[in-house]
Amino acid sequence: MTTQQMKGSLVALVTPMTVAGAVDFAALDRLIEFHIKQGTDAIVAVGTTGESATLDFDEHVAVIKATVHTVAGRIPVIAGTGANNTREAIELAAAAKDAGADAHLSVTPYYNRPTQAGLIAHFTAIADAVDLPLILYNVPGRTGVDMLPETTLTLSIHPRIVGTKEASGSLVRMQALIAAAPAGFAVYSGDDNLSCEAILAGGQGTISVTANVAPALMHQMTAAALQGNAAEARALDVQLQHLHRELFCQPNPIPVKWAVAQMGLIEPALRLPLLPLTAEFFPQLSEALRAANISATICH
Secondary structure (H helix, E strand, O other), X not given: XXXXXXXXXXXEOOOOEOOOOOEOHHHHHHHHHHHHHHOOOEEEEOOOOOOHHHOOHHHHHHHHHHHHXXXXXXXXXXXXXXXXXXXXXXXXXXXXXXXXXXXXXXXXXXXXXXXXXXXXXXXXXXXXXXOOOEEEEEOHHHHOOOOOHHHHHXXXXXXXXXXXXXXXXXXXXXXXXXXXXXXXXXXXXXXXXXXXXXXXXXXXXXXXXXXXXXXXXHHHHHHHHHOOOHHHHHHHHHHHHHHHHHOOOOOOOHHHHHHHHHOOOOOXXXXXXXXXXXXXXXXXXXXXXXXXXXXXXXXX
């Protein structure tokens, strides 16, 4: 699958869980159907927002398989396969390929903080080992390592490395990557608040937390931006900016899982060490949902 088939609003899907802590596969099916109906362009399963850090290997693969099965080819499925152990990242990528994922998303190794040369070696080893389109993922605020633009561009020449999710918080960096990237290499915004401008600058789309709760609006905004309709895209983005901010009032995915639970789609359950959203944030996040015209869908 090419990046031209993976553009627009790519939801970084939450992983539904029961109050007892098990993956809720029935709720996962409902979520996927909701997203397809609302116009989400692709699903990213078991990324950061999907609590990949607290799923064991078998659960991780089971969620990818279930997502691919339910989607049934209607939209692309991108599997989160990142790990700070290169061998484990290769094993997850191989499992994603076997499950039928269309591509995979691999985050920079966290905690052990490799050098830029180490990042090149890590991602090259993964791409060499598994014949599945690979999207890089740079999120230094979570991992403790920043993949520099020149490193990303070095990796972009690998035929299986097809794009990057850039979540450094810098629009200038995304714009520079877009301008310098070779043909066919996609730059996806990993920061919802910057997605509109990144796409207008030539980005392929956004891998979005906000799309969990505003999928139709995110699809409309990204579609307008991809068509070069800056006025429409920016007008839609204005409706989303409050929500973008409040969905990070506590660490992701705490706020977004609360919001999706308020919509009646999942239980408000996370795995330790994450705890449910603190009550003091309920009013401001509720107001952000209303500002994005989501109130009509919320089940009380």
